[in-house]
Amino acid sequence: MSNLLPVPFKKTYSADVASAARIYLLEHGETHPDAVKTDIKQWQQLRSKIVDLKVHANSISDILRYHAQLTSIITKLPVDVQLEISYAPVFSPSGLPISLNNLIFERAALLFNLGALFSQLAASEDRSNIDGIKRAAANFQCASGTFQYLRTIVLPTFLFPPSEEDCPIDLSSPFIHVLEYLTLAQAQECFWQKAKIDNRTNGLVSKLAAGTMDLYGKALTAALEATPAVKHMFPSDWLAHIEAKRCHFEAVAYYRKSREEVENSRYGPEIAYLTLARSAIQKGYDVARKAKIFAALLNDIQAEMAKKETARAERDNDLIYHHDMPPTSSLPVIQPLIVAQPATPKELSNPHLLVATNEMLFSSLMGWGTREAINIYNDRKKNLIEEDLVNPAKESRQLAERTLQSLSLPASLDALERHIGLPPSLLKKAEEVRLEDGPAKIEAAIEDLYRLSRQNSKLLNEAMDILDHEASEDESARGSMLLDRAPSHEANAHVVEKERRYRAILNQAAASDETIRVKWDQWDRNITELTWDEADLEASVPSSTKQARSSETEARARELRTFLESLDEIQEDRENLIRRARALADVDDIQPRILKAAAGLERLAEAQPAMFEDVSNDELAKYDKFVQYMKNLDTKQQDILNSIEAKRKCPLLAIEKGF
Template identity: 40%
Template sequence: MPPAHINQLVIPPKSSTPVSFAENIRAYINENLPTHADAFRTDIEALDRLRSNALTGIEQQASQKIEALQTYLLHLLLLIKRLPPSTPPRLPYSPPFPPASFALTAPLPPAESNFHWEICNVMWNLGAAWSARAGEEGRKTSEALGRAKRAFESAAGLYRTLRTDQLPALQEALGKTKPLPIDLTESWLEVAERLMLVQAQECFWQAAVAGGNMKNVTIAKLALAVAELYESVNQAMFVASPPISDSFPTAWLSHIEVKRSHFFAAAQFRQASADGEAHKYGDEIARLHLAAALVKKGSAEAKRGVSQLVTNDIASLSKAINESTSRAERDNDLIYHQDVPAASSLPPIQARNVTAPAPIDGWKDPRRVLGSMLFEQLMPWAVTRAILIYQERKKEWLEDQIVLKDEELEQTATRTLQELNLPAALDALERPTGLPPSLLGKAEEVRKAGGVKRVQALFADVVKLGGSNSKLLDDAYDILDLEASEDEGLRASGLPVDRPLSQEANADLIEQASRYSKLMQQARESDEQVLAKWEEWEEIIEKLEQDEDALEEYVPSVGAGSQRDSSQYQPMVHVRQLRILLESLDDLKENRRRLRSQARHSIATDPNGETDIVHKAELLGMDNLEPEMFEDLIQSLMSKLEVWSDKMNDQAELLSGRLDEIREENLLFEELTLNDPVMKERERALQELDVAYHRYSEVLGNLTEGLNFYNGMAQYLNDLRENCKAWARDRRAEAEHLRSLQHQPAPAPSAPAALVPPASPTFRSIRTQQADLVASPSAADTRRSSYGLPASNSQSWSDGSPPSHPSSNIRVLSLAPDLPPPDSLEWQELPPLQPPTSSTKSKGKGGPRKGY
């Protein structure tokens, strides 16, 4: 509601709880910058003081907070260039008009961890402070009205800049799909801006009227501009999609409608005066009739909770219109005899708007107003972000172009050797009996890692954790399903339910659960693939982890008679050549390992890139930087890393050539050893055990990753389940409240209508006032006298004392002796009494009035 001494609306501020930035800012500085956070202790403390001064006690002293809010806002505009927007903790802001809630606990106010969110809400409160400043100005002098007009225009400028500049930045920072509070939507802010502008125009109109020097035709144009602006406010409220009218107090809606009618009528009234001065007496009367119809509509709306000043204003206008109409009609009938035209044929009034949103002082250049800024020695976050982007791209490049390339080359070499059955074929020929040392070493590694039992235990842990996570997700779905069933039952009971359907209210929770469900399904599919791989190789891995005697028994040996003199055995020539080629593969692998190490060290320790970014920032100016400004420089720096990828490509060519040589040599080797079945079986067994070792390592790594995934996922799923529980509790409390409202006794009993004689006190009217009759005798006597009834000690009461009601202490009256008998035709039916308007408040948005 507006202040008692003015007839205009003041936007209320949004309250917030005390919050300190210290912990989050210190963490950012210590984690991302070489400077320790203690170097900025004074700046951090000053920022906390600025927020406290700007937001503490704003409800009581809003007009005195303009300077504090302005200073804090300008520091934020500079600070957001120095720190990432996501730096602050969660910053809660309650809505200006809190909605009714039936939950047992009050809903938490909207809160976000973002400087853009803080800036938007501070701008909101600064606009509210300017509107309160306008409300504190008097309305009796032109100087005070001028100050009020400028204050309203400043508020309008705040809300326009918030709507057009900061709101898109906030939506971009939080995500375009994230819903914002209704009071931070474009439609709501447009209403606030228009409301401030129309009240500024109204101040100018009031000053023009009070001055007494302006012509009626000019005042009419000013009044029409006020009316049209109020009309635009009304349209913005009801035409918005989705509608936002329910987010305003109903008294505000009535206020705006009354003002709209008032100023449309005032414009016609003033133009009628101008027409009379111009001897257009017929037009004068037509406009007065039009003004009377408009003011009548506004007077009817004024009965719906608007301030007394607004009601008095329109009543005064109505009186003036009626007096002018009587005078004009009398003069025209007696003297002028001009025809009164239809209202539609009257020349239109040209509105004259003299207001515009005022720019925010210091918005474009906060330093000019502040002089100095906080965190001036802190590297702008855009520069820090550009450096981090460069570092991340270097890491990604190193991973993709060097590390992964090296791993792909190693996999290619391993796969080629497995296809060629190398070096197992060479081991089988060189060692026709016994086991190769390389195989014995691999078997020892498997035994030390835990062998088959280790993998089986990991599988059991993965299954257990996966089932536990699935149970958490199922619990969350069950909670939502149960609440949905309860909501359907509540609606089926016939109770009026003014709240969203479950599938609408829990959409965010369902979307989150669906996302987790997809992740869990992907994890189960991965588990099945790992299990299939394990089942395929489990039997061979069991043999690999056995002792040396068991392995020798599994791997066939070539009989002593089959052994040949290596110097006279032709395949040994190719064996020696293949061994040389295989050793060269090891040399290439070592070369790639050194290349990886050198590239990683060079990329990690090269400071030139960061230095170049900082130098460009200094050239551009530190206060207006964005990470995108450094994109070209980053790409140029990244191109310098190609020298390392060229070296890795050279290694790839060397490996490809070496593998081709091995294939050719192995083909000659196989042609000479093709007809030795015992040797082939030995080769197969050795190769099978070698592959089993690699599969064991893969499965072990896959299961470890799976455990880490399920352990991390458990926390997210548990949080989801708890959120579902809390949401369902609030919904049940809300439903219980709706049921309790249905079962509450009516404010007045709905007994069958009684028959009463005309203009006589009725027995039914007394029975409906049960609470009054229960009161003390002295108070009851007072009320009885007001009803025209005898006192409690009167002989008119039956038996000398009122008897007690069976179910209450209500006293029952006997019929007065002067009333007709009950079956007399003199009695008439009385319509049911309505509950007293002062004893019942409308609930929710569906009621006619919210009681603001």
């Protein structure tokens, strides 16, 4: 009888995959089920293979292949497609199964059975020979790696039902953690057994045994510290078995350490370690006897041998060595050596090793999480434009209208004589011309154009002179000797062609320069007038009215008119801003980036809309500049309104013409 614990399968039952998939696609999908009927059929076939699993290596590939396809299915469809999936509790195959409409539940249970299959294959190996031990160790490590993958990668995505009756306790993280440690401990035990058969040193075997004890201890602690529901899922003899194993390997570690002490002539510590070994053996003996697992562990717990070894060591020490036995509490702790490591099948984390991307089921469908992420982004984009641009613009416009109406503007300005000087926009342009010394700058620029044109023509002429000189020398040389090379006019044909192109460009540029010169001559006088001071400039423009007004009133009226024009410009800027934002939104397609991000996800089965939040936020950041500019316009508008209120209260404007 094996002294190792294989994990049993979770029994499952047939499920009508085809009907559930067809109904979902008809009601919710963008693709007709007939377009993917081959995929639906293959899904049904893959699941049928894992309903009645056999303890055989071929079953590993069946599970891995179905798992690979399941990862693709979960990215294309939501986890609930109204497909009822049933699994019985692991230690009650004939008990009432738990049924859930959840594809993550299917994936978790599938991985559980893969880990169980690895453990059963390991336990069935003949460990009386080295090859059998190696295979058992490898399978136990794969079992532990599978349970670890299930616990750390898949279970965090599985939302357990709120009802305890529908909650699969044997798929909870604490329960799986126990199995992860247990299978790893049994893999470590295989390494310890191999070291013993290979006659490794007592020190090494002692450390391996200590590592095995440590892993069994972690499995036991994980079970005992779990909730009562998890703890009671395990058969009572399992926990007793694990505890007895921990005690056994504690005893083995102490016993082998005592052998190492003898080899180094430390007879006092030898007796102390043997004493600890006997204590651990007795504890394990008691646990095994109470749980009635004595027969399975009889070969492991050998109290009689430890008792005889202790008696021999004490007798030899009393008669021969006379070493003091140190207190057991002062003995150095045996450092555990753990060589067993969880080995996750690479096909779990990378399903494409088994199935090519184009062979994944429903590969023609856009992923459910991807599709939802795109819809969410488009809604957020639309809401952003309305809430952060359109509505604030409307409110700001209404605020400006109310403020101006309360100040009787622009009606009060219209009551003044219409002619109030030159338009502010013209004065603004004139100021720019004066500050930049416009005419002089234009004259300098035109002169620079002519100078550069002459310089370029000179360079081109010099280059052609050099070619002509070279051609003359070549012709003279050919008259005096036989040359085996192309004549100069042939060798330099491409250079001459370049000269023609450059000459044409220069001629065209010269024509353009002349056009600019003519235009400048036409407008020189008008632009020069813009450099005059404001009074001279205004005097040069014919006035439409002869009524005299105070210069100060005119200046203040112009200032108010300038403010009103600025408000109009701000409103126009808002409208342009909204048009630009909407134009961007019309061509803004996040789908390529979402699809790229989905393709790069390391864990495809977890592709949920929330996983693309960073992509969505990054894309929405394009609209931040519009929002900020809108806020800047609001600030600018408020400053102008404040200035208008201050100017409107001026006494001079209040007394003239009823203003």
